[in-house]
Structures are given as C-alpha cells and as structure tokens.
Amino acid sequence: MGILEKISEIEKEIARTQKNKATEYHLGLLKAKLAKYRAQLLEPSKSASSKGEGFDVMKSGDARVALIGFPSVGKSTFLSLMTSTASEAASYEFTTLTCIPGVIEYKGANIQLLDLPGIIEGAAQGKGRGRQVIAVARTADVVIMMLDATKGEVQRSLLEKELESVGIRLNKHKPNIYFKPKKGGGISFNSTVTLTQCSEKLVQLILHEYKIFNAEVLFREDCSPDEFIDVIVGNRVYMPCLYVYNKIDQISMEEVDRLARKPNSVVISCGMKLNLDYLLEMLWEYLALTCIYTKKRGQRPDFTDAIILRKGASVEHVCHRIHRSLASQFKYALVWVSLWAGDGRGACPASPLHRAGAGHSCCSAWCPSSRGVPAGPHCLSHFGIQGWPDHWGHPPE
Numbered sequence: 042m043g044i045l046e047k048i049s050e051i052e053k054e055i056a057r058t059q060k061n062k063a064t065e066y067h068l069g070l071l072k073a074k075l076a077k078y079r080a081q082l083l084e085p086s087k088s089a090s091s092k093g094e095g096f097d098v099m100k101s102g103d104a105r106v107a108l109i110g111f112p113s114v115g116k117s118t119f120l121s122l123m124t125s126t127a128s129e130a131a132s133y134e135f136t137t138l139t140c141i142p143g144v145i146e147y148k149g150a151n152i153q154l155l156d157l158p159g160i161i162e163g164a165a166q167g168k169g170r171g172r173q174v175i176a177v178a179r180t181a182d183v184v185i186m187m188l189d190a191t192k193g194e195v196q197r198s199l200l201e202k203e204l205e206s207v208g209i210r211l212n213k214h215k216p217n218i219y220f221k222p223k224k225g226g227g228i229s230f231n232s233t234v235t236l237t238q239c240s241e242k243l244v245q246l247i248l249h250e251y252k253i254f255n256a257e258v259l260f261r262e263d264c265s266p267d268e269f270i271d272v273i274v275g276n277r278v279y280m281p282c283l284y285v286y287n288k289i290d291q292i293s294m295e296e297v298d299r300l301a302r303k304p305n306s307v308v309i310s311c312g313m314k315l316n317l318d319y320l321l322e323m324l325w326e327y328l329a330l331t332c333i334y335t336k337k338r339g340q341r342p343d344f345t346d347a348i349i350l351r352k353g354a355s356v357e358h359v360c361h362r363i364h365r366s367l368a369s370q371f372k373y374a375l376v377w378v379s380l381w382a383g384d385g386r387g388a389c390p391a392s393p394l395h396r397a398g399a400g401h402s403c404c405s406a407w408c409p410s411s412r413g414v415p416a417g418p419h420c421l422s423h424f425g426i427q428g429w430p431d432h433w434g435h436p437p438e
C-alpha cells in the first residue's frame with residue numbers, strides 16, 4: 042500500500058471512530074501514525090526538488106506576505122493594485138503559474154508580497170503546483186488567504202486543511218509543552234495544569250509510536266493530543282493568517298457584514314478598490330512590525346526614514362541595525378513612545394496613504410463603534426474608490 046492510501050485509510054478510521062473515553066488511546070495512536078505518514082510524504086523527493094524552479098524568490102524587505110487561495114479569487118489583481126509590479130490577471134483559472142514578488146510600501150516599511158499560483162484540494166499531495174506554493178507559504182511572516190466572497194465557506198476549510206496537513210498552524214501559538222528526548226531513564230511526565238485532553242498513558246503511547254522511550258515531558262498548558270504530536274514532530278510553522286474575502290461588490294451588504302465579523306477576516310473588493318486601506322492596517326498589525334525613528338538632540342525625528350523591527354525589539358536590536366559596533370560602545374538611550382506609532386492604527390505621517398490623503402474619511406475598522414448595529418456602506422474605507430455597487434444603495438459622502 043502506498044503512503045497516500047495508508048493516509049486515507051487512517052483518515053477514514055478516525056472519521057468512523059466515535060470520540061469517547063474508551064477510544065481516546067486508539068484515536069491518539071491513529072493521529073500519531075497519520076502525522077508520521079504525512080511527514081514521509083513531504084520529505085523532498087529528488088524529482089520534486091527540480092520542480093521548485095521559478096519559486097526561489099529572494100527574501101527582501103522588512104517582511105514577507107504570501108497570497109494563498111483557489112484559482113481566480115483575485116490574487117494577481119490584488120498584487121497589481123497594491124504594488125508597482127504587474128501580475129497578469131484573467132477570468133480563467135491558473136493564470137499565474139509561478140511566484141511573482143512585489144513590494145508594498147507602508148509606513149516606511151517594504152513588505153514583500155508574493156503572488157502565487159492558485160491551489161486546489163490535494164495541493165499538499167502535489168496536485169497542481171501545490172507543494173511549491175506551500176513551500177513558499179512556509180517562509181512567509183503572514184499568510185493572506187484570499188477567498189472569493191461569492192463562493193461558500195467550504196473553500197476556507199479546504200485550504201486550512203491543506204495547510205494543516207503540511208504542518209502550517211494558522212493563528213495558533215506554539216503549544217506550551219516542554220519536551221526533551223533523553224538517553225535513558227524512561228519517560229518522565231509532569232504537568233503544571235489540569236489536563237482534560239491528554240493523560241500520562243496517552244502521552245506514552247504516542248511517544249512509543251515515535252519509538253521514543255526516554256524523554257522528559259512537561260505540559261504547561263491543557264493541550265490536545267494533536268498539539269502534543271506537533272511538539273514531538275517539531276518542524277511546525279506557527280503563522281498569522283488574514284482571511285481576505287475579495288469581490289464583495291458581487292454580494293449583498295448583509296452578506297458583507299456577516300463575513301466582515303468573522304475572526305481574522307477582512308472584506309475587500311479589488312475591482313472597486315473597497316476597504317484596501319483597512320486591509321493594510323490589519324496586515325501591519327498581523328506582521329507585528331514597529332517603526333523606530335532616530336532623532337538628533339533638539340531636532341524633530343525624520344518620519345520618512347524609519348528603522349523597521351518586529352514588535353518587542355530592544356534598544357540593542359536597534360543598535361545592531363544602525364551599526365554592528367554600536368552596541369558594544371553603547372551607554373544609554375532616550376526613548377519616546379508615540380501613541381500613533383504605538384498601536385499601529387492611528388494616522389502615521391510616514392504612511393504614503395495618509396500623506397496622499399487617500400480615503401480614510403469614514404471609520405476604517407469594521408464598525409467598531411456600532412456593535413450590534415448592522416453595518417452599512419459607511420463602514421467601508423476606500424482606496425481611491427472606483428465605483429460603488431448599485432445594489433448597496435447610496436455611497437457614503
């Protein structure tokens with residue numbers, strides 16, 4: 042039996058096994074087996090590596106964002122709109138066949154945006170260019186999962202499943218489990234919290250499946266067996282993901298409202314340039330970047346020249362960015378925190394959007410001020426608005 046068949050056998054068995062106390066160990070074991078086969082599947086075969094051609098785009102700028110989605114959801118249209126790079130867009134599927142990089146300039150940062158071929162169900166197993174696309178996704182700082190607002194929710198769960206199956210964990214944090222394989226001494230198991238999903242016995246069974254008989258395990262969080270397996274397997278990528286529903290010009294305002302309220306989601310129309318500036322703000326937040334400006338005594342900082350670092354960066358990081366030898370001779374720093382730069386939301390004078398005075402006249406977030414009140418056209422910010430769907434009524438002033 043091939044690996045694909047083994048995987049599908051196990052998946053079927055998991056599906057038909059009722060989840061209860063009596064089957065807990067059996068299910069745990071099945072999941073461990075499944076993770077093992079999937080890992081085998083992803084081991085680069087010699088023939089597959091040669092197919093990576095054209096996808097080896099150099100990382101550049103302050104951060105990298107990958108566009109993942111089914112064919113014809115508007116990924117290339119989006120790249121052409123947000124960057125100075127043109128990527129061919131057309132109404133037929135698989136217009137884009139390779140990875141096309143562009144640069145978004147925002148708040149003084151250069152964000153590399155990667156347009157990629159559409160992926161389909163089975164991508165992780167090598168259908169279409171799925172494997173290469175997913176390999177690129179793993180190198181990104183944030184994934185934008187672009188979805189067609191006119192199509193059903195199933196596209197979202199299918200894509201999530203594809204990414205899950207290759208070890209990409211979306212909007213999840215690394216499980217707080219300490220795990221250290223040892224040379225001897227058996228398995229020592231401890232937890233600092235009450236566990237409701239895993240037990241010592243289950244942990245042992247799973248470890249044995251991986252032929253690990255000596256290890257130290259400490260649960261600091263009430264994790265599931267899947268999360269524990271992730272820790273053993275190791276090479277998981279924990280990545281922020283923004284779900285972007287495009288083509289909202291084609292759906293009703295009620296539907297737009299429903300989609301916009303989903304977690305980690307933004308609604309846009311590339312065709313009519315709706316809500317793109319809000320998307321940029323969200324992207325900035327998900328990238329967790331921060332602008333740092335240096336200033337001379339008695340002078341204002343130069344807001345057009347930022348040092349871009351990840352949030353949480355220290356003064357030492359800043360020193361290293363300025364010059365390699367600075368940190369070792371460093372004495373002290375005066376640090377100001379500016380409110381508009383601090384939360385990444387306010388009007389940043391360095392933002393090309395704000396400087397150009399584009400849009401942003403109405404509330405940019407999805408109606409944070411009108412909880413419970415149905416959303417309307419006033420909730421959408423514009424990015425040089427290019428039309429307005431008639432079926433939404435009057436556009437905002």
Ligand SMILES: Nc1nc2c(ncn2[C@@H]2O[C@H](COP(=O)(O)OP(=O)(O)OP(=O)(O)O)[C@@H](O)[C@H]2O)c(=O)[nH]1
Nearest residue numbers: 113114115116117118130131135136137159311312
């Ligand atoms: N109505 C509407 N059409 C859009 C919008 N954005 C893109 N399109 C159209 O959708 C079609 C597909 O756009 P592409 O940008 O080629 O989509 P893609 O995701 O790059 O497609 P592949 O490269 O084939 O995977 C084109 O005909 C676009 O004009 C939008 O906001 N509204």
Ligand SMILES: [K+]
Nearest residue numbers: 113131133136
């Ligand atoms: K297309």
Ligand SMILES: [Mg+2]
Nearest residue numbers: 116117136137
């Ligand atoms: Mg495309």
